[in-house]
Amino acid sequence: MNGQVNVTVHTSATNTTSNVMVTVHDNGDVVATHRGPTNQPFQFNVKSPKLWSPNSPKLYNVTVTLGKDQIQSYTGFRTISKGTVNGVVRPLLNGEFIFMFGTLDQGFWPDGIYVPPTKEAMVYDLKMLKNLGFNTVRKHIKVEPQLFYQACDELGLLVIQDMPSLRPLQGILPNADQQVEFGRQLELLVNQHKSFPSIATWVVYNEGWGQITSYYPEFELTERVKQLDPTRLVDSTTGWFDHGAGDFSDNHHYANPQCGSPFYSIDSSPYDARRIGLQGEFGGLGNNVSIEHLWNVQAAIDTIDQTYELDQTIEIWNYRSHIMLAELQDQVKRFACSGGIWTQTTDVEGEVNGLMTYDRRLARVDEAQWKADIQGLYDAAAARGHAK
Incomplete structure (x- = not known):
């Protein structure tokens, strides 16, 4: 089972698009990397992720990079x-x-x-x-x-x-x-x-x-x-x-x-x-x-x-x-x-x-x-x- 990451990166310049880099980490290890446009939705997969549940609330760190700017977030995979x-x-x-x-x-x-x-x-x-x-x-x-x-x-x-x-x-x-x-x-x-x-x-x-x-x-x-x-x-x-x-x-x-x-x-x-x-x-x-x-x-x-x-x-x-x-x-x-x-x-x-x-x-x-x-x-x- 692959985990799907849905991303929309909003920028102050909403009338332009630039490529952003999205990286998903698991305990410091990179498990997926994807480039996509700003101000538009895109998606990519993480192979065989550990699933989130109350008994095992597994989360993955996410880094979004645009030029010199970088933000940190997280995500989890579950249905x-x-x-x-x-x-x-x-x-x-x-x-x-x-x-x-x-x-x-x-x-x-x-x-x-x-x-x-x-x-x-x-x-x-x-x-x-x-x-x-x-x-x-x-x-x-x-x-x-x-x-x-x-x-x-x-x-x-x-x-x-x-x-x-x-x-x-x-x-x-x-x-x-x-x-x-x-x-x-x-x-x-x-x-x-x-x-x-x-x-x-x-x-x-x-x-x-x-x-x-x-x-x-x-x-x-x-x-x-x-x-x-x-x-x-x-x-x-x-x-x-x-x-x-x-x-x-x-x-x-x-x-x-x-x-x-x-x-x-x-x-x-x-x-x-x-x-x-x-x-x-x-x-x-x-x-x-x-x-x-x-x-x-x-x-x-x-x-x-x-x-x-x-x-x-x-x-x-x-x-x-x-x-x-x-x-x-x-x-x-x-x-x-x-x-x-x-x-x-x-x-x-x-x-x-x-x-x-x-x-x-x-x-x-x-x-x-x-x-x-x-x-x-x-x-x-x-x-x-x-x-x-």
């Missing part, structure tokens, strides 16, 4: 697709079924809100997930700095990337101009981030937020994303208002998972066997903590009692988490469940259902229990179809 494995439609990484298990990651911080205090702080969250055994992170309603995706490339975490939503109210839907702008920014999201090998899936709509239902724009938007980036999957409607677009039949249900199952709740849709069964959100178990760990704003504190479930102690929180993960594992064994997203990485403002508190100073997880439960999901998936 993302879907296919039928033992009669069930599955996500495939490098041609093999991979069970995608991650957290909903909103990327909030007590001091900077959407801005992490340092790169190290941002990567700390990802390392915590990786240590517990997660192989995926769903970046929820936010686009991160490129350093975030680089860290996922290096650590080996698949990324399900949301398109930031319009208004989360079905009663206030976008007008025509807003819908056009949503599509324009969706294209920007894809074009600016499609070089990161860790990104596996694009999400168009979350739970109907800003999703027009008088007609179904998700079909056209999904096709637009597929044309821009045919190398990844598209989750057109994670959660609700699913009309059959995209690669996933995605369920949200917090009280218990309903993943690829023959039962569902009012706001969700029945499992569609033509697509990948995914539990796009579940868990959400809460545990209140002392004020120094909370977002100390009264409006946020007042919403804590709206948490789906509040467990009185961390021990009970871990017990309830174990029960819910065991139920998901049973659905992997019985039905067509191909992945799950647990809510969530950390507490955020008025939400107290994170694996860690908002200030990252208190971890709720029983590490040994969570590692065993997550490995149990992978083992159950492997028994169903050689999952990684």
Whole structure:
């Protein structure tokens, strides 16, 4: 198998073309060299590359030279697709079924809100997930700095990337101009981030937020994303208002998972066997903590009692988490469940259902229990179809 490198080198002199030299290195050894024009796409192959995966996040250094100018970058080789494995439609990484298990990651911080205090702080969250055994992170309603995706490339975490939503109210839907702008920014999201090998899936709509239902724009938007980036999957409607677009039949249900199952709740849709069964959100178990760990704003504190479930102690929180993960594992064994997203990485403002508190100073997880439960999901998936 050859690895394909797709290159477009942009220069300040956009009306001219010059030849650039692109060199791919593996631990200092040159494995491929190619000359191509600037300001135009070109491609070349690397023979028999080592493939990128969560278990082996292999990356290659890339040097681009134009005259006296030289820049450094990197790339990775992997394929993302879907296919039928033992009669069930599955996500495939490098041609093999991979069970995608991650957290909903909103990327909030007590001091900077959407801005992490340092790169190290941002990567700390990802390392915590990786240590517990997660192989995926769903970046929820936010686009991160490129350093975030680089860290996922290096650590080996698949990324399900949301398109930031319009208004989360079905009663206030976008007008025509807003819908056009949503599509324009969706294209920007894809074009600016499609070089990161860790990104596996694009999400168009979350739970109907800003999703027009008088007609179904998700079909056209999904096709637009597929044309821009045919190398990844598209989750057109994670959660609700699913009309059959995209690669996933995605369920949200917090009280218990309903993943690829023959039962569902009012706001969700029945499992569609033509697509990948995914539990796009579940868990959400809460545990209140002392004020120094909370977002100390009264409006946020007042919403804590709206948490789906509040467990009185961390021990009970871990017990309830174990029960819910065991139920998901049973659905992997019985039905067509191909992945799950647990809510969530950390507490955020008025939400107290994170694996860690908002200030990252208190971890709720029983590490040994969570590692065993997550490995149990992978083992159950492997028994169903050689999952990684």
